[in-house]
Amino acid sequence: MSSVLNTPIRPEDVRSFKVGDVVYISGVIYTSRDKAHVKMLSDPKRPFSLQNACIYHSGPLVVKQELTYRVLAAGPTTSARMNRQTPAIIKQGVTAIIGKGGMSAEVAHSMTGRCFYLAFPGGCGILARERIEEVLDVYYTELGFTEAVWKLQVRDFGPLLVAIDSYGESIYETIKESSRERLLQ
Amino acid sequence: MNNAVQREAFISHTIDALLEAETQLPSDVRSALTSAIKAETNKRAKEQLQAILENAELAAAASLPMCQDTGIPVFFLEIGRRSSIDFSLKEALATAVQRATDLIPLRKHAVDPITRANSDAPLFDILYDVCDGDELSVAVLIKGAGSENASALAMLEPTQDVMSFVLNTIWESGGKPCPPVIVGLGIGSTFDGCARLAKKTLFRYLNEKESAFEVEILENINKLGIGPMGLGGRTTALRVFVEKAPCHTAMLPVAVAVQCWADRKARFRMKL
Numbered sequence: 001m002s003s004v005l006n007t008p009i010r011p012e013d014v015r016s017f018k019v020g021d022v023v024y025i026s027g028v029i030y031t032s033r034d035k036a037h038v039k040m041l042s043d044p045k046r047p048f049s050l051q052n053a054c055i056y057h058s059g060p061l062v063v064k065q066e067l068t069y070r071v072l073a074a075g076p077t078t079s080a081r082m083n084r085q086t087p088a089i090i091k092q093g094v095t096a097i098i099g100k101g102g103m104s105a106e107v108a109h110s111m112t113g114r115c116f117y118l119a120f121p122g123g124c125g126i127l128a129r130e131r132i133e134e135v136l137d138v139y140y141t142e143l144g145f146t147e148a149v150w151k152l153q154v155r156d157f158g159p160l161l162v163a164i165d166s167y168g169e170s171i172y173e174t175i176k177e178s179s180r181e182r183l184l185q
Numbered sequence: 186m187n188n189a190v191q192r193e194a195f196i197s198h199t200i201d202a203l204l205e206a207e208t209q210l211p212s213d214v215r216s217a218l219t220s221a222i223k224a225e226t227n228k229r230a231k232e233q234l235q236a237i238l239e240n241a242e243l244a245a246a247a248s249l250p251m252c253q254d255t256g257i258p259v260f261f262l263e264i265g266r267r268s269s270i271d272f273s274l275k276e277a278l279a280t281a282v283q284r285a286t287d288l289i290p291l292r293k294h295a296v297d298p299i300t301r302a303n304s305d306a307p308l309f310d311i312l313y314d315v316c317d318g319d320e321l322s323v324a325v326l327i328k329g330a331g332s333e334n335a336s337a338l339a340m341l342e343p344t345q346d347v348m349s350f351v352l353n354t355i356w357e358s359g360g361k362p363c364p365p366v367i368v369g370l371g372i373g374s375t376f377d378g379c380a381r382l383a384k385k386t387l388f389r390y391l392n393e394k395e396s397a398f399e400v401e402i403l404e405n406i407n408k409l410g411i412g413p414m415g416l417g418g419r420t421t422a423l424r425v426f427v428e429k430a431p432c433h434t435a436m437l438p439v440a441v442a443v444q445c446w447a448d449r450k451a452r453f454r455m456k457l
Contacts, residue, residue, distance in 0.1 A: 061253040061292045073253035078331045078361045101361035102415055121233050122331065122363035122414055123447055124240035125253040144303040146294045163416065175417050176359060179409040183356050
């Protein structure tokens with residue numbers, strides 16, 4: 001099944017997908033990686049809401065041009081580094097996480113009923129930028145452009161593979177198990 | 186050539202090499218990925234590989250970095266012992282990286298390792314060798330954090346199994362280093378020596394003749410079925426390179442240097 005989802009994405013929208021489905025996202029996504037995850041969770045004055053938000057694990061290559069920002073390449077970063085903060089992010093209301101390389105079984109468990117993990121092909125920075133229409137805002141610039149939270153307007157961002165769904169299924173856990181068996185042979 | 190002209194020419198060639206490495210998928214990699222698509226029976230795996238090739242085409246056409254992680258340039262300088270270099274190579278490389286950062290551009294992602302405060306210092310590494318002749322040979326490879334973080338080193342006991350260490354390292358990293366990966370294995374030497382052996386192998390080209398041991402490791406890695414982006418498939422690694430050196434009888438140092446599918450690299454030579 002292949003569909004376009006418009007943000008904000010609600011938990012009931014997430015529940016209509018299963019691993020292996022392909023989705024495209026249109027609307028607003030927020031980039032957030034290592035430092036921003038810690039900051040988002042500890043900032044009492046967080047300038048944006050995480051309720052039904054879509055997070056994109058990415059440190060885009062962005063240049064400032066006079067009054068605007070131009071995204072040059074924006075592929076995903078390794079999601080597993082954010083494993084520890086993700087259950088708390090999901091509790092704040094995040095319903096979709098885009099990244100690459102997978103996330104832990106604990107994260108898959110926190111996603112049940114309310115969130116899913118979408119895999120974008122790693123290293124495909126230009127394919128990603130083609131789907132970004134505009135930089136709407138940027139937060140936490142004191143972290144530097146790589147680690148800042150970029151609010152991006154996207155259209156048909158994808159193809160995104162549902163790799164962890166809201167039913168506890170994870171392609172990564174499946175592959176981990178089958179490859180572990182072959183490793184031990 | 187006087188040293189100022191020499192230095193500027195060196196910097197200019199280095200910037201060109203960085204631009205090429207960041208924006209153009211090397212032809213040996215393109216061939217390997219194309220063959221991998223044909224060999225894959227898993228539809229999802231084929232799609233991941235096709236996305237990679239499509240991205241490479243777009244990047245080359247736009248002259249933009251393929252991946253937003255413009256990485257750490259690792260330079261390998263082979264200095265001809267009859268060459269006459271009258272400027273600081275390290276300083277010139279720093280200048281080249283700084284200028285390339287603004288020109289290409291490259292991403293600014295250097296931090297202090299302890300405080301994690303952003304740093305403006307140019308981030309790069311250099312390996313050196315002295316060879317015959319009067320030329321300076323410069324190769325650069327771009328190391329992204331995803332693949333670099335999957336790399337591992339162990340001081341094994343002399344009777345421990347190298348193959349197990351390599352396979353476990355690849356299994357642990359799963360989809361994190363953006364498979365299909367290129368694996369450089371350094372065996373022997375010393376603690377830091379085996380890491381350098383491993384890293385140096387990543388400057389090789391994928392169509393170089395394979396040894397029986399390299400073929401064996403590659404087959405075992407691909408049997409794991411981790412696949413492109415860790416989503417399953419036959420192509421977990423495109424190539425394995427092994428470099429060994431004698432070591433102390435009480436040691437078995439082993440380093441696994443992992444490189445992502447892009448295997449970004451370029452090289453040039455200068456007569457000095």
